[in-house]
Amino acid sequence: MNDQDCKKAYSEQQDTLPAFHITGEKGWINDPNGLVFFKGEYHVFFQYHPFSTVWGPMHWGHVVSADLTNWRYLPIALAPGGNGDKDGCFSGTAICAFGKLYLMYTGFEENGGGDNIRQVQCLAESDDGITFKKHGVVIGSDQLPEEYLPCDFRDPHVFCHDGKFYCLVAAKTKEHKGRLLLYRSPDLFKWEFVGDTLGFDSEGIMFECPDFVEQFGMIAVCDQLPPPKEDGCLNVHSTRYFLGKMDFASGKFEVKSEGILDYGFDYYAPQCFAGIDEKIFIGWLNMWDRNVPSAKYGFAGMLTVPRKMTVENGKVIQTPVVNKREVFKTSVDKNLTDKAVIGVIEIDADGLESFELKLRVGGENFTSIKLENGFWKFDRSKSGEEIRGAEKDGLSLSGVRKMPFSGGKNTKITIVLDRYSVEFFEGGNVMSSTIYPPENADKIALFIEAEKCVYTRYDVVKQ
Numbered sequence: 034m035n036d037q038d039c040k041k042a043y044s045e046q047q048d049t050l051p052a053f054h055i056t057g058e059k060g061w062i063n064d065p066n067g068l069v070f071f072k073g074e075y076h077v078f079f080q081y082h083p084f085s086t087v088w089g090p091m092h093w094g095h096v097v098s099a100d101l102t103n104w105r106y107l108p109i110a111l112a113p114g115g116n117g118d119k120d121g122c123f124s125g126t127a128i129c130a131f132g133k134l135y136l137m138y139t140g141f142e143e144n145g146g147g148d149n150i151r152q153v154q155c156l157a158e159s160d161d162g163i164t165f166k167k168h169g170v171v172i173g174s175d176q177l178p179e180e181y182l183p184c185d186f187r188d189p190h191v192f193c194h195d196g197k198f199y200c201l202v203a204a205k206t207k208e209h210k211g212r213l214l215l216y217r218s219p220d221l222f223k224w225e226f227v228g229d230t231l232g233f234d235s236e237g238i239m240f241e242c243p244d245f246v247e248q249f250g251m252i253a254v255c256d257q258l259p260p261p262k263e264d265g266c267l268n269v270h271s272t273r274y275f276l277g278k279m280d281f282a283s284g285k286f287e288v289k290s291e292g293i294l295d296y297g298f299d300y301y302a303p304q305c306f307a308g309i310d311e312k313i314f315i316g317w318l319n320m321w322d323r324n325v326p327s328a329k330y331g332f333a334g335m336l337t338v339p340r341k342m343t344v345e346n347g348k349v350i351q352t353p354v355v356n357k358r359e360v361f362k363t364s365v366d367k368n369l370t371d372k373a374v375i376g377v378i379e380i381d382a383d384g385l386e387s388f389e390l391k392l393r394v395g396g397e398n399f400t401s402i403k404l405e406n407g408f409w410k411f412d413r414s415k416s417g418e419e420i421r422g423a424e425k426d427g428l429s430l431s432g433v434r435k436m437p438f439s440g441g442k443n444t445k446i447t448i449v450l451d452r453y454s455v456e457f458f459e460g461g462n463v464m465s466s467t468i469y470p471p472e473n474a475d476k477i478a479l480f481i482e483a484e485k486c487v488y489t490r491y492d493v494v495k496q
């Protein structure tokens with residue numbers, strides 16, 4: 034390939050990637066890992082298989098950003114092959130301590146599979162946030178209480194409280210139910226078991242990817258294969274949160290309320306940035322056990338837009354963080370048509386009575402969001418390429434997801450659009466889904482009945 038062909042191939046590839054959602058450029062990605070603000074930049078690592086568009090030996094991919102919208106690739110931070118992580122560096126978190134950046138992650142060794150699998154918690158350290166030195170296993174199978182299986186022990190979430198380090202790790206009982214275990218350490222290297230934090234089983238077969246936000250008294254955690262619930266999360270693997278109080282002496286968390294973090298089709302393994310006061314979460318904008326149509330362009334999987342989270346009167350409120358510039362603003366009387374594939378749309382309505390928005394309209398294709406009987410109904414059945422999953426419930430099979438409408442006099446909607454995704458925010462709730470329409474399906478049609486409505490569209494600021 035000469036220089037010009039190279040440039041052309043590169044720009045064609047850029048046109049097939051999400052414009053501002055994190056991906057691996059090529060290969061497969063799943064969970065976000067090690068979210069941290071370190072030395073003036075936001076660092077995001079992610080579960081990464083650079084050599085194929087399906088899951089394989091896990092590496093930690095790495096991107097950084099100054100504005101949470103424009104991401105720059107850095108070299109792979111962790112690759113399998115060390116002490117305890119011969120076959121994979123699974124999910125984990127980051128912490129800034131002693132002037133350095135530490136990553137705590139699960140080392141995976143297959144050993145022929147089944148009960149012989151070993152999952153242990155490992156530590157790596159960096160001075161510059163770019164190259165990491167592995168320290169090997171710091172919480173081994175021997176530190177797992179007797180009633181748990183050493184083959185399913187993963188996803189350490191490390192944090193600091195009162196001058197000590199704590200780590201929540203997901204574990205599986207011999208009865209094949211998930212639990213969350215809390216460990217404590219003075220120095221990140223020597224760990225002791227504190228307690229079984231939730232004290233109850235996962236609804237499905239295993240918890241994964243816990244995150245604890247002390248300021249909110251919140252544990253966010255994934256539940257693998259819970260039974261589907263129409264009023265809860267319908268995803269085959271779902272993300273729940275618990276609000277309550279942690280007792281650090283016993284390691285027990287008293288749950289006062291619970292809910293789900295996202296109502297859409299594609300959301301998993303969220304975690305919160307360490308190293309800053311604001312609580313900003315990123316999740317995986319995808320789901321296990323589904324085909325990923327973008328694989329034909331050489332990549333599979335992306336992360337959600339960063340979301341600022343607060344908890345107000347016991348309710349979790351999420352709003353997107355995007356570096357954006359206003360390009361079009363108009364008041365709407367019933368109908369509006371517009372065009373966009375990439376960008377942010379805000380709709381501000383007083384006295385909303387009816388609403389239907391069609392996005393990515395072109396030929397036979399469209400994606401719709403409708404207000405129906407107190408719910409937002411998202412429909413991707415005609416969005417574009419088919420996404421087949423392991424779902425068994427009627428709503429999911431028909432390509433539909435619902436999110437409660439907050440009601441009230443004023444309604445503020447924000448929609449974050451990228452080539453393959455729609456993230457719909459209203460009343461602090463969010464529903465995130467992937468879609469794979471043709472690139473030229475770019476029209477927008479809004480039908481609204483309200484006392485007053487203002488529509489604003491923004492471009493994403495690319496640097």
Ligand code: FRU
Pocket residue numbers: 063064080091123124125139187188241242301302
């Ligand atoms: C969740 C998960 C984690 C594990 C990682 C492996 O999506 O299954 O539990 O560490 O993915 O890639």
